Amino acid sequence: MDKDIFKDHSDYWLVADNIKNIYMSEGSLLSLLDFERVLDDLDLYAFKHWELGELVDGPAIGRYKVTCTFMWPENLMPDPRGGRRLLPFDCDVKYKKTRIKIPIKIDEPDDFIPGTHKARLIERPVWLVEITIPKSLMSDIRTGSIELEGEDVDLEDLDNAYEQDLDQQEFKTDTDNQTAEQPQQGEQNVAPAI
Numbered sequence: 001m002d003k004d005i006f007k008d009h010s011d012y013w014l015v016a017d018n019i020k021n022i023y024m025s026e027g028s029l030l031s032l033l034d035f036e037r038v039l040d041d042l043d044l045y046a047f048k049h050w051e052l053g054e055l056v057d058g059p060a061i062g063r064y065k066v067t068c069t070f071m072w073p074e075n076l077m078p079d080p081r082g083g084r085r086l087l088p089f090d091c092d093v094k095y096k097k098t099r100i101k102i103p104i105k106i107d108e109p110d111d112f113i114p115g116t117h118k119a120r121l122i123e124r125p126v127w128l129v130e131i132t133i134p135k136s137l138m139s140d141i142r143t144g145s146i147e148l149e150g151e152d153v154d155l156e157d158l159d160n161a162y163e164q165d166l167d168q169q170e171f172k173t174d175t176d177n178q179t180a181e182q183p184q185q186g187e188q189n190v191a192p193a194i
Contacts, residue, residue: 015056015071015100022055031059034138035066039131041141042089047082053129065092067132071100074125083129092132099123 022028032055045051049072058068072078074097083093103119104111113120 018057019055022059028059028061031061031066031138032068034142035059035068035131035133038133038138038141039086042085044082044085047079047085049076049078050082052076053078056128064136065132065134066138067130069128069130072127072129074127077127078129083131086131086133089137090134091137092130094130096128096130098126098128100126 022032035058039045039050053070053072056069056071058066060067080095083095086093101121101123104122106112106119111119
C-alpha cells in the first residue's frame with residue numbers, strides 16, 4: 001500500500017486542528033455533510049464498526065472527487081465488505097494500519113507535557129481508511145435523483161409514491177376487480193339466454 005496516500009496522522013493535536021478548521025469553513029462542512037449522506041444512502045453503516053469511524057483528515061476537495069480519511073481503534077476495524085459496497089459507484093477505498101499518539105487521562109501533574117498544559121501522548125494502533133467519492137455521485141444523492149439504466153429517476157417522486165401507497169392501491173384495484181367478477185358462494189354464473 002502506498003504511504004503517499006495518507007498524510008501524517010501520527011499526532012492527535014494535528015487531527016484536532018483539522019477538525020477545528022472544518023467547523024470554521026462552511027464550504028468544508030457542507031461537503032462533509034454531502035459526503036456522509038452518500039455513505040448513509042449506500043448503506044455503509046449497515047456493516048460492522050463503520051459507524052464508529054472518526055474523521056481525521058478532509059474533506060480534501062478536488063475538481064472531480066472529494067476525499068476523507070477516517071480512523072478506528074485497531075480492535076474495531078471496519079468490515080471490509082462495507083468498503084466493497086462503495087466500489088461499484090466509482091468510489092475508492094484504501095486501508096492502512098498505523099499508530100497514532102493520543103493524550104492520556106490527566107490524574108496527576110506528571111501527566112502533563114513538561115512546560116505545557118497539554119497531556120502527555122501515548123501511541124495506540126489504529127486503522128485509517130481513506131474514502132474518495134466522485135462529486136457527481138454526491139450531487140446526485142444531494143438532489144435526490146440517480147441515473148438507472150440510462151433514465152434519470154427522481155427519488156423524491158419514488159418516495160412520495162411509497163408514502164401514498166400507490167403500489168398498494170393498484171394492487172387493491174386489481175384484486176377488487178377480480179373479486180367483483182367472481183360469483184359469491186352459492187351463486188352461479190349463468191349466461192343470459194339469447
